[in-house]
Amino acid sequence: MRASDLLHPRPEGLYCPPGDFFIDPVRPVNRALITHGHSDHARSGHGSVLATQQTLDIMGLRYGADFAGTTQAAAFGEMIAIDGVDVSFHPAGHVLGSAQISVEYQGRRIVASGDYKRQKDATCAPFEPIACDVFITEATFGLPVFRHPPDTEEIARLLKSAAQFPERSHLVGAYALGKAQRVMRLLRDAGYDKPLYIHGALARLSEYYQSQGIDLGELEPATVESGGKQDFAGAIVVGPPSAFADRWARRFPDPISCFASGWMRIRQRAKQGGVELPLIISDHADWDELIITIKETGAEEIWVTHGREEALVRWCELEGIAARPLHLVGYEDEGD
């Protein structure tokens, strides 16, 4: 049996014929295995969903309790047999609950890593390299130019600016699942103990993180109903990037616009978006992390999903590792 008989792309997503399931399908299917809660990977309307409990909880928060016909929780490392295919979930270090999915059949193992990173992140379990024959990797930042600095350095720049401009507010754009909570946790780890103000779109997910033992400190709603503009002087406000373009953002005094994203490595991108303080904080592997991870899995073959496939495929070939792009569509990269 060839590896591509065990998993291959279909319009709905990656399909496993012997197990009759899809991984992160972008259209409703009968049986879905889901790596993590970002909306491009976790969609509603499947017959059944197998995912970690945290990913199931997050899907419930986003789509409502009836997001799938039936659900089953997979604990990390637990072997689950699906029609003779052995499936197991392992931490991916991307966001809370995120997992790589190992698919094993007739002595061959393929690991679909979903989205992942190797940088330390106190808001989720760290990535575990899994030995496999075929490793399926993303390539969101699959170019050597992408090297993420330590997140602590980026947060230190934010805190320095907040100290420099005590009369202004700092608006930090961060995606609602994962990035926002990571930024808040990094601020706490750096010793920032004032309340953090959050946009309403972050409230339920942040509450959920807190319920899972991830301490984000005191969070306050970023609304001016009860006070005036000056109440936000010196405040750090966290919200989804989309919110900063609309009226909501105008309630804050002389705001400094910040954006936490791996894309902030590209100065022009920050400039075009009107970002004054770009923070290079990514939930995806950078070039070095991709390379290290590919080596650590020991895989003899690499399949590259979404992102900048060509450079990574080329690097693999030069290293004598077989590689090919999968050309999966529909992954819009919510998390970065």
Ligand SMILES: [Zn+2]
């Ligand atoms: Zn993601």
